Amino acid sequence: MPARFAADLARLWPEDEREGALGLAVSGGPDSLALLLIAHAALPGRIAVASIDHGLRPEAAGEVALVERIAGERGIPFAPLAVRLAPGNVQAEARAARYAALARWAGDAGLGALATAHHADDQAETLLMRLNRGSGLAGLAGVRARATIEGSAVPLLRPLLGWRKAELAAVVAAAGIVPAEDPSNADPAFDRARLRARLAAADWLDPVRIAASAAHLAEAWQALEWYAELDWHEMVMRDEEAPGFAYCANVPRIVAIETILRIIRELGGHATRAEAARAWDRLWAGENASLGGVLAVPGVERIEKVGVMMRVWRFRPEPARGSVN
Structure with missing residues (x-):
């Protein structure tokens, strides 16, 4: 798995472009903990980790502490980040605040790039949701494999877009780690949670191939x-x-x-x-x-x-x- 990750990362962030460590956004959930473990194996001594408390759930402080412990056991530099949200759409405000905090951290720490744990199942959900909303090409391109955070020049990378959620959960289980679980991920009040449940039941749909379609659409958007x-x-x-x-x-x-x-x-x-x-x-x-x-x-x-x-x-x-x- 480290070799696979290194190859996926190199396509997004070639070796000759790298100046500084790779920063990882790790929430304590299974996906981002797998990112931490795989990146640590592939890039020993060349990663740093941040975990964010959005101030929305009392469990969040414990989740940040979990990530701090796991990073500390492996000698990985760690930064706890706290944000407070402006009024409005909670998920949208949380996303904006999270990325702004990560960009500041990356700049202060002199990191070369940031990575998040978005994977093929996430990408499939995003594309299907946007298709259902009648999105244009910009939206159908889905989560970009490489982008930048608004107001920052630090590359934002998603090296796990070709990986399945189950693969990542297996990495964490093999390490003997019990990840945190955000209850909103299964809350039917959210469109994505409802779609996730339907997608899991539709075994004829292949999230990896759907994610590949999103990548083709992203190429069209670049053109x-x-x-x-x-x-x-x-x-x-x-x-x-x-x-x-x-x-x-x-x-x-x-x-x-x-x-x-x-x-x-x-x-x-x-x-x-x-x-x-x-x-x-x-x-x-x-x-x-x-x-x-x-x-x-x-x-x-x-x-x-x-x-x-x-x-x-x-x-x-x-x-x-x-x-x-």
Whole structure:
């Protein structure tokens, strides 16, 4: 197993890119404890561990202590992290706070990368949930094998996406460790827990193959991002007469949506992909669109560098309410 893990990790984090130890996010559950054990065997002396108390359950402090003991027995540097959540969706806020704390820890400790224990069963659940919600390509790409945490340059790695949950549980059992169990993982109040139970009962579904499909979708998403970057540089021009941008909208809708989102960000606004998609629909139909504090106006203009008439959409900050143009 250490050799398999080392190979999976090398595909995401080549040896010649490594500067600093690999940081592991370990909750005390079977998946992340398996990550700790396998990574320790594969990279002795080159890992560090953090465990987070979200302040949501009284058992959490004991789970952090469990991870500290297991890391300490193996001489692995350990950091306990505590976060407090902002009001709102508990799971979303917990995720945001957790990754922000991990990014700070990685920076302070000089780590080269962070790894989490997401596995094939997690990926299969994510893809099926998002299919059921009608997600676009960005969502269907699932949990990325390699990403970065927002606001951080530290690579975020998921080297276990080709591993089954049962394999990981067996690693922990073989080490004689009794892992912590988060009751929310089986709580039918959560969509993921209900899907997990159904997926376990559907033996004709193969989570590893479903996870592979998510990886193929992630490759398609990378290609789309590449095309959107090209579209930004080739087809978006800063408007010299007024603060804003002119966009020669001549690409497929899915690419244009990414370009619209980038224009909105550049003008200091924020919009979701769904909002950008609705704006594209309006602009394509010749109607003005407003999103993220930005007004977009469609038109047709002659573009000098190509010498032809093209669809041009102009974006500028919306005037403050009550102002007179």
